Every structure is written in structure tokens, then in C-alpha cells.
Amino acid sequence: MNIIKKKAIDMMERKLSRTGHVLEVRAWDPATFFEIDLHLPGLNMEKWQSVQHMKVKVGDYAYRDYTPAMWDAETHTCTLLVNSSHDGPGSKWASSLKKGDAILYLGVGSTLHKPVEDRSLLCLGDSSSIGHFLALQQLAKGKTEVYGAVSFSEVKHMEAFKEYFITALQPVLEKRWDISLLSWIDEQPLEDQCIYITGHIPTVTELRRHIRKREDFSGTIKAQGFWA
Ligand SMILES: Cc1cc2nc3c(=O)[nH]c(=O)nc-3n(C[C@H](O)[C@H](O)[C@H](O)COP(=O)(O)OP(=O)(O)OC[C@H]3O[C@@H](n4cnc5c(N)ncnc54)[C@H](O)[C@@H]3O)c2cc1C
Incomplete structure (x- = not known):
């Protein structure tokens, strides 16, 4: 990264960055998936009506987006x-991360995903989407149903997901990226659902294309790629 870009990021960090603290970290087995509880003082969550994402500092001049869930x-x-x-x-x-660590983030912003009333919400994505779908479920609570499938590369993570969360989202095992979610959706009747697809960008594109071809589908698709 050139020096001008570094200086611009330094300035942005000084102006915009906010601090939070890690309350607890739970590693799943195997430890390639983490639940990280945060305290974010001063952040107003009262008015959240769509799924949010926060830009977190993960290293020198490195930021990544993560989804605040279960707020x-x-x-x-x-x-x-x-x-x-x-x-x-x-x-x-x-x-x-360990309990007590400070984290820096550049603020929290809305994604375009929020519950649509009177429609069932069908979610499809890999495990980087769990926070996103649980956030959608929290926003939809008492209003409409959230269901769908989340793909995992570890059988033990599928078991953890079923045990730790109360959700109608079903864990499916990844064979190759696109295959497991494509097979799952092929088994589902589609009507006028609102379908949310997130996670691995090529899979998001493939799933959207696949669902659009279905003659029984008359609903809407809201897609957001996370990583490639
Ligand atoms: C709006 C938004 C919300 C997001 N929310 C979350 C969230 O809640 N939880 C979450 O885990 N991620 C989330 N992401 C993705 C996250 O921002 C990062 O892209 C991801 O964590 C990868 O960052 P990295 O620095 O570890 O890897 P990178 O340096 O970005 O990538 C390194 C390599 O790892 C591969 N890779 C990246 N991610 C994965 C993955 N999940 N599985 C397998 N291989 C991968 C890449 O293909 C690449 O080859 C979100 C992204 C967006 C845009």
C-alpha cells in the first residue's frame, strides 16, 4: 500500500474509529468458527430495522465486515x-481474540436486507452467513417465518449449529461449494418467498441464476456476496 493511502487510512481511523470490548469468545470444535460477544458502548441499536454490518480493524490497514447478531x-x-x-x-x-481485548471498528451500517412482511423468508448461504440470517430472524420475530439452509464444511459444526441456536435454518454439508445448497433448494417447493442469498460470491450468483429458472418461483431474490 502506498504512503498516501496509508496516511488517508490513518486519518480516517483517527476520526471515525470506535472501540468495543470482547466479553467472551466461544470456539466451535474444530476451532475454525468463533462466536465473539462484544460490548459496544454508545452504539445505538434501538433503531436497527435491517441487517447491519460493522467494519472491523483486523490488522494494520486491514478491515473486514462482520454482522452483529443477537444484539x-x-x-x-x-x-x-x-x-x-x-x-x-x-x-x-x-x-x-480473548476476553477483555479491545476491538476497533469504523462504524456500523445497514445492509439492504430486512424482513418483508407477510412473506416467508428463505435464507441460503455458507457459514459466514449465520450472523446475517440470525439477525434477519431477530428482526422478523413475531412477524414472519425465517427458514432455509446453511452449508458447512465440518459435520461437527452442523451439530453445534443445531444445538446452539433455535432456528428453522437447516445445516447442510458442503460437498463442493455450490452443490449442497443447489440440491437443497431443488427439494423445496417455491412460491412467492423472499429469498436471501449471502456468502461465497460465485455460489450466490449460481444460486440466484438457478432459482430464477424455476417455473414455480414468483417471489424476489435479495443477494449479497461476502467473499470470493
Ligand atoms: C456485509 C458483509 C457481512 C459479512 N459478515 C460476515 C460474518 O458475519 N461472518 C463471517 O465469517 N464473514 C462475514 N463477512 C465476510 C468477511 O468480511 C471476510 O470477507 C471474510 O471473513 C474473509 O476475510 P479474511 O481476511 O479472513 O480472508 P481474505 O483475506 O478476505 O481471504 C483469504 C482467502 O480465504 C478465502 N475465504 C474467505 N472467506 C472464506 C470463508 N468464509 N470460507 C472459506 N474460505 C474463505 C478467500 O477465498 C481467500 O482465498 C461479511 C462480508 C460482508 C461484505
């Missing part, structure tokens, strides 16, 4: 659910 506006707490199965600064950051 409690009163205590200013939330949980990040981070896949760290690969080699990247975000992965390393998540794996290194």
Missing part, C-alpha cells in the same frame, strides 16, 4: 459469528 440494545451487546477456516487477516484476528 441487546439495552446492554449494547451483540455477537459476531466468524468463519476462520481459511488463511486471511480476518480469520487470524478472530482466532486471536
